[in-house]
Amino acid sequence: xxxxxxxxxxxxxxxxxxxxxxxxxxxxxxxxxxxxxxxxxxxxxxxxxxxxxxxxxxxxxxxxxxxxxxxxxxxxxxxxxxxxxxxxxxxxxxxxxxxxxxxxxxxxxxxxxxxxxxxxxxxxxxxxxxxxxxxxxxxxxxxxxxxxxxxxxxxxxxxxxxxxxxxxxxxxxxxxxxxxxxxxxxxxxxxxxxxxxxxxxxxxxxxxxxxxxxxxxxxxxxxxxxxxxxxxxxxxxxxxxxxxxxxxxxxxxxxxxxxxxxxxxxxxxxxxxxxxxxxxxxxxxxxxxxxxxxxxxxxxxxxxxxxxxxxxxxxxxxxxxxxx
Ligand code: BTN
Numbered sequence: 138x139x140x141x142x143x144x145x146x147x148x149x150x151x152x153x154x155x156x157x158x159x160x161x162x163x164x165x166x167x168x169x170x171x172x173x174x175x176x177x178x179x180x181x182x183x184x185x186x187x188x189x190x191x192x193x194x195x196x197x198x199x200x201x202x203x204x205x206x207x208x209x210x211x212x213x214x215x216x217x218x219x220x221x222x223x224x225x226x227x228x229x230x231x232x233x234x235x236x237x238x239x240x241x242x243x244x245x246x247x248x249x250x251x252x253x254x255x256x257x258x259x260x261x262x263x264x265x266x267x268x269x270x271x272x273x274x275x276x277x278x279x280x281x282x283x284x285x286x287x288x289x290x291x292x293x294x295x296x297x298x299x300x301x302x303x304x305x306x307x308x309x310x311x312x313x314x315x316x317x318x319x320x321x322x323x324x325x326x327x328x329x330x331x332x333x334x335x336x337x338x339x340x341x342x343x344x345x346x347x348x349x350x351x352x353x354x355x356x357x358x359x360x361x362x363x364x365x366x367x368x369x370x371x372x373x374x375x376x377x378x379x380x381x382x383x384x385x386x387x388x389x390x391x392x393x394x395x396x397x398x399x400x401x402x403x404x405x406x407x408x409x410x411x412x413x414x415x416x417x418x419x420x421x422x423x424x425x426x427x428x429x430x431x432x433x434x435x436x437x438x439x440x441x442x443x444x445x446x447x448x449x450x451x452x453x454x455x456x457x458x459x460x461x
Contacts, residue, residue: 138163138165138169138173139173139176139177139204140203140204140207140208141163142159142163142170142173142174142177143177143182143194143204143208144208145159145162145163146159146184146192146193146194147194147208149193150194151193152193153185153187153190153191153192153193154191154192154193155190155191156170156186156191156192158191159191159192174186174192180198180200180202181196181197181198181200182194182196182197182198183195183196199348199372199374199375199376200223200249200375200376201221201247201248201249201269201271201375201376201379202221202376203219203221205375205376206219206247206376206379206380206383207219208376209377209380210380210383210384211380211384212243212383212384212387213387214241214242214243214387215243215245215273215383215386215387215390216243216245216273216379216380216383216387217243218240218241218243218244218245219244219245219246219247220235220244220245220246220247221247221248222246222247222248222249223248223249223250224248224249224250224251224252225246225248225250225251225252226251226252226253227251227253227254227255227342228246228247228248228251228270228271228272228342229255229272229326229328229340229342230253231246231272232244232246232272232273232274232340232342233328233330233340235274236274236330236337236338236340237330237338240274241274241276242274242275242276243273243274243275243387244273244274245271245272245273245274245383246271246272246274247269247270247271247272247379248264248270248271249266249270250264250265250266250268250270251264251270252264254270254344255326255342256324256326256344257313257324257326258455262324262326262344263354263355263358264344265349265350265353267347267348267349267350267364267366268344268345268346268347268348268349268364269343269344269345269347269375269378269379269382270342270344271342271343271344271379272340272341272342272343273340273341273343273386274338274339274340275287275338275339275340275341275390276336276337276338276339277336277339277393277394278335278336278394279336280334280335280336281329281331281334281335281336282436284327284329284336284339285312285327285436285437286393286398286401286402286435286436286437287327287339287341287393288312288313288325288327288341288437289312289313289401289402289405289433289437290389290390290393290398290401291313291325291327291341291343291386292309292312292313292314292315292325292405292408293309293389293401293404293405293408294382294385294386294389294390295315295323295325295343295345295382295386296308296309296315296408297385297389297404297408298378298381298382298385298386299315299317299322299323299345299365300408301381301385302377302378302381303365303368303369303373305317305365305368305369306318307322307408308408308409308410309405309408309409309410309411310409310410310411310456310458311409311411311416311430311433311439311456312437312439312453312456313325315345316410317363317365317368318363319410319458320361320362320363321346321361321362321363322345322346322362322363322364322365322368323343323344323345323346324343324344325341325342325343325344326341326342326344327339327340327341327342328340328342343382345365345378345382346362346363346364346365347364347365347366347373347375347378348364348365348366348372348373348375349364349366350364350366351363351364351367365378389401398435399435402433402435405433406432406433409433410458411430411439411456411458412430412431412432412433413429413430413431414429414430414458415427415428415429415430415458415459415460415461416428416429416430416439416441416456416457416458416459417456417457417459418439418441418451418454418455418456418457419454419455419456419457420451420453420454421454426441426443426449426451426454427441427443427444427459428441428442428443428444428449429441429442429461430456431448434450436452438450438451438452439451439456
């Protein structure tokens with residue numbers, strides 16, 4: 138209902154509209170309208186109301202509320218069902234629970250802050266307000282071994298969104314960090330659940346440091362991280378970023394489902410800042426491999442040319458771009 142009230146007021150932005158016009162359009166009574174307006178005010182919406190003129194919307198909060206995301210969302214199924222939290226432990230945790238309960242493909246979970254945001258390799262993901270912390274539930278009909286392709290696909294969609302929208306120097310660091318220059322602005326954590334030899338669901342978690350003040354990050358993270366706000370010197374509109382990302386994500390995912398992964402991987406290569414760089418990959422148990430990154434396999438493994446000229450495939454690890 139709040140969505141519908143906002144829709145009417147947005148159409149008349151700046152102008153008053155009689156409350157009896159709103160109530161009759163929505164088939165509700167004055168009391169219901171008042172209650173819904175009060176809830177919206179709690180979120181930070183500002184209205185002017187006058188007994189003679191009616192109601193008008195004067196200010197909207199920069200929050201990731203479902204009604205703001207749905208307005209102008211051009212997707213068919215990704216993000217059409219939104220679970221919103223002002224604070225949650227981790228959107229990936231909620232997504233996994235909802236997926237277990239049968240949530241449909243394309244359902245998204247989005248939060249203003251996470252108290253236990255999770256990064257790759259068991260790391261903590263700092264998730265203050267201002268960021269986009271979101272998980273998408275997918276149910277692709279692919280073997281579990283192909284699930285890592287979805288991470289690469291998401292990286293391409295995220296990098297394209299930020300590049301198209303803001304024209305920044307965006308690139309991808311293997312396997313799935315989105316960089317602006319050499320600093321990370323977005324990370325992706327994909328978690329798959331398989332039953333027997335087929336995938337039951339995949340949760341794709343995306344964290345974008347949109348309007349985040351990176352000065353509040355611990356000093357080691359500050360050195361390697363950035364935010365869109367920092368790069369652009371202004372706040373960006375969170376819901377618009379989410380809408381554009383979801384549209385590009387849906388288009389890319391549709392292409393993926395139609396067998397277009399080779400093209401998507403081609404795009405990954407073009408956007409990659411890792412291919413052509415000399416890198417150090419830190420693997421488990423303190424093992425380190427160094428070499429020039431020369432390619433990526435269909436499974437998402439990085440191909441390194443070692444100093445002795447041999448080629449080596451690296452499946453996972455933390456990748457650092459270093460000088461030889
Ligand atoms: C990484 O680069 O280490 C991956 C970071 C992924 C963070 C996102 S934020 C939304 C979702 N919920 C989580 O707990 N993690 C992912």
